[in-house]
Amino acid sequence: MLDNIFKFKENGTDVKTEVIAGITTFLAMAYILGVNPTMLADGGMPATGVFFATAISSGIACIIMGLVAKYPVGLAPGMGLNALFTYTIILAMGNPWETALAAVFVSSIIFLLITISGLREAILNIIPVDLKLGIGAAIGFFLAFLGLKGAGIIIDDPSTLVAMGNLLSAPALLALIGILITLIFYVQKVPAAVFFGMVITAFIGLVMSLFGFGAGDMLMPAIPQQIITTNFDWSLFGGFLRGFGHLFSNIPNLIMMVFSLVFVTFFDTTGTLISLGRQCGFIDENGQAVGIEKAFLSDAVGGIIGSVVGTSTVTAYVESATGIGMGAKTGLAAVVTGILFILSIFFAPIVLSLFTSSVTAAALVIVGILMIGQLKDVQWDSIVIASAVFMTIIMMILSYSISLGIAWGFVIYAVATIATGKYKEMSWGIWVLAIVFIIYLFFGL
Template identity: 80%
Template sequence: MLDNFFKFSENGTDLKTEIIAGITTFLAMAYILGVNPVILGDGGMPVTGVFFATAVASGVACIIMGLVAKYPVGLAPGMGLNALFTYTIILGMGNTWETALAAVFISSIIFLIITISGLREAILNAIPLDLKLGIGAAIGFFLAFLGLKGAGIIVADPSTFVTMGSLMAPPALLALIGIIITLILYVKDVPASVFIGLIVTAIIGVIFTALGFGAGDILMPAIPAEIVSANFDLSLFAGFARGFGQLFSNIPNLIMMLFSLVFVTFFDTTGTLMALGRQCGFIDEEGQAVGIEKAFLADAVGGIVGAILGTSTVTAYVESAAGIGNGGKTGLTAIVTGILFILSIFFAPLVLGLFTSPVTCAALVIVGILMIAQLKEVEWDNLIVAASVFMTIVMMILTYSISLGIAWGFVVYAVASLAGGKAKELGWGIWLMVIVFVIYLFFGL
């Protein structure tokens, strides 16, 4: 029955291979279980509720992907999207987390409409490739900055705004050790290196605490009284419904929230799914990934499920490449990954007790490094491109806002294009976004 449904023989795989691939993908993605509660917790959300929402939403989304699209792709709350959710939409724009969840819910529906209507290609062609690459890389820099700040490696300074903290402080030293360990594992091509790095760093943190080094510091890992226990915290379930009342009270604010969420989700998901589809060999004669529209559909539905359960946008993970590299070629890989995510709810106290900011710092830094790698594809010889990408990166970090970084990138791109006599090459869609961004930058929301 499984062979007929997933077409094992046709895809050159078998049940054992798919199960192993699913486990591999889960281990490569599992770091999100510790990182997401830390990031969303900064926005005022209860970490136990975020953990439950992350585990269940990821599990359900993976299973949908496996059954509907039959792609061996895992899904979870996206890195970068969770930062956008907390540090821009909640803290930067002053929204409540309930309002932010409502925005995620609507943006996921918009993404679903874009997928069903076939507008994806038109939107892809409207945005310059270099801007897409620059925004993705900028988010990578931003994530690394968040990790370093959360661990105390980067701290505030009255004279220079930011400076390096004391590396001998327990949280900072633990984070530094974690970065070194995780980087070594990744360079050595160790499978699930980020997750293993988290585990090893957490264990070292517990040893530090047990020896009295950093004991009492809330940032240091500590094993809870009940190591293994289910924690079914449903406090965030349908929280988005409470946010709808405030969502439409400020229309410019709503437009900017939705645009930022849809923009980042769209290009992150498109790039990830197309790359993974090609890695699986799902390519037709025209070089397009076969069945990718169903994968987009599953991704959009996953985002809706995530908002309902109480987490930031759920999207496809490039770490799925680990499972695909181990032979995963069908939806069963994604289903196995989803089941493991759901089972992880039984380990909530352990994960939440161990995966504090210094422990998750390494994951944010390493993911940031991976995201900035796409800068190699930017056309740096073109000053218009170089200026806009540079401003996107530097303003996203310095303003502590993903949407402001995007706004600066678009405006600088338009101004530089006008100066270079290339304004006619920009479509009406670009100019419409530039007008919105100018209003956002000069008049706020």
Template identity: 55%
Template sequence: MLEKIFKLKAKNTTVRTEIIAGITTFLAMAYILGVNPAILSETGMDKHSVFIATALSAGIASIIMGVVANYPVALAPGMGVNALFTYTVCLTLGYSWQAALAAVFVSGLIFIFISVTGIRKMIINSIPSQLKLAIGAGIGFFIAFVGLKNAGIIVASSSTAVALGNLKDPAVLLAIAGILITLVLLIKKVPAAVFIGMIITAIIGIVLHLAGGFAGMPTLPDKVVEFNFSIHTLGAFMDGFGELFAEPLSACMVIFSFLFVDFFDTAGTLVAVANRIGLVNEKGQLENVERALVADAVGTVAGAALGTSTVTSFVESTSGVEVGGKTGLTACTTGIMFFISMIFSPLILSTVTSAVTTPALVVVGILMAQQLKGIDWDDLVFASCGFVTILTMILTYSIANGIAFGFFAYVIAMLAAGKAKQISPIILGLLVVFILYFAI
């Protein structure tokens, strides 16, 4: 049955490899189970309900992606867009969380429409192949930066924006040790090096905590399981439509914002994963991408119905890909792990800390950065737009912003090179969309 659904032999993979890859992806994403409820609860939402909605929506969407699209891409409520939901839509614009969920639901329905009609596929395939490589490499740098920041290796600075963290902090040292251990395993070509590196890091952290009581370390919980599946946010979006559309222009702005961020975050993730596993054909087009896009859109609708912000394809899926994941069985495994997490939440939330996930994110970032070799750096058109894409993605802490500014640089460079006729009309249309988004 698994061979028929996921075509394992054709993809030159095995059930064991796919399951390990799925677990690795889950461990790299597990932080969302703690972070998303913390952010959304600031709007007044019940924290436990958001936790259950996060796990359920991630599990459902990941399995849909695996079965329908056969992509090793897992989904969950996205970072960045949950901040947009809480701090902009609710706390700044004054919408209730029910109205914000209604906006997410509508954006998901629009996503389904433009995915089924092929509009999303057409847009993604219009991105020049070398810009796709830059997006993939940029995401590698981005997730490595996310890992370093979460672990405290890189910290904010009022004078220099960012600075080196406190190297005397045991949690910081654990993360650095984890990176080095994972790198050694990878260089030694140990199978599932990223996954094994995370496990070793977690064990070291637990031992250090038990021995010295160091803060910020993985710990053993007081209880391993908890059977509480109450979810008070289910269907709450229905109560928000009246408030949302009381001011139609403002409602359109909110919905468009959710659309924009999710669209290009998803596009960047799918491009990065497809490049790594050979799903990009000679024309630079992603194979079977329309099904992946529909699965992503359905995940957003399901998430809003359950009671969480936009569900999107997670760039941490690349950690599973680097372990060997090539099919939808990886995504399905991750989805099942999210379902299981609802029972083992005390264990997961106590052992999967930033120090444990950072080694995976940094090492995967190194591997993804290898895509830079495919860019023609002697061609200033692609050198400039690639450089701008990567730099903006990191410094603005946004995949979507990186792609947008990469497009700006691409169009300007093509015009300067006298190649205006080679610019796709779709690219020009997107340029207008980017301008409108930033203007709004």
């Protein structure tokens, strides 16, 4: 029966290989179970509820990807998208988390319509490749900054705005140890380096707490009781419905929220799925990834599910490459990954007790390092490109806003292009976006 569904022989694989690959992908992605609750809690959402929403939405989305698209790709709330959700849409723009969930729902519907209508290729051709790369790298810098700030390695300073914190303080020291351990694991090509780095860091944090050198909010006495009394928190389920009233009360605000979510989701998902499809060997004679539209469809549905159960946008994870590297070629690997995500809800007390901001800092910094690798493909010899990418990165960090960083990048790109006299080469989409972003930057709509 499984062979009829996943066609193991046709794809040159077997059940054992797919199961092992699915487990490997889960371990590579499992850090999100600790990171996502920590980040969304900063936006006022209950960490326990976010954990269950993360596990359930990731599990369902992975299973849909495996059964519908037959791709060995895992899905979960996206890194970068959760930062956009919390620090831009909720904190910077002043929206309740219910409104942010409603925006995720609307943006996922739009992404679904883009996929069904076949507009994906047309949209891809509107935005310059270098701007896409710059935005992806900028989000990487932003994630690393969030991790360092949350752990106390970077602190606010009335004289210089930011400064380095006391590295001998328990939270900062634990985070620094975790970053170094995880980096060593990555350099040594240890599978699921981020996850195992977090686990070891959490264990070190427990030892520090045991000897009276408390790190963050880890409290040894609370852990045994929490493990015994596992409570399923469904308080976020359907919360997006309460956000629709506020969402449509301010149309300019709505446009900026939804555009930012669709933009980041679209290009992040496109790059990830096409890359993973090629790695799997799903390429036809024309060089196109076979079945990629079903994969995009599954990804869009995953985003809708995430908003319904109560988390930021669910999307495909590049960490799926670890499972593909283990030989995964069918959707069974994704199904196995999904089942493990669902089973992880029974470990909520352990994860929420151990994975504090000091522990998750390592994941944010390492993921940030990986994301800035995109800069190597930017045309730095072009002052137009260099200035737009630079302003995207610096303003995203300093303004503490992903959408503001994107806005600065487009505006600078348009102005610099016009200054070179090549304004006729700009697509109509760039003109429209530049005007919209100028209004956004100067009038704060």
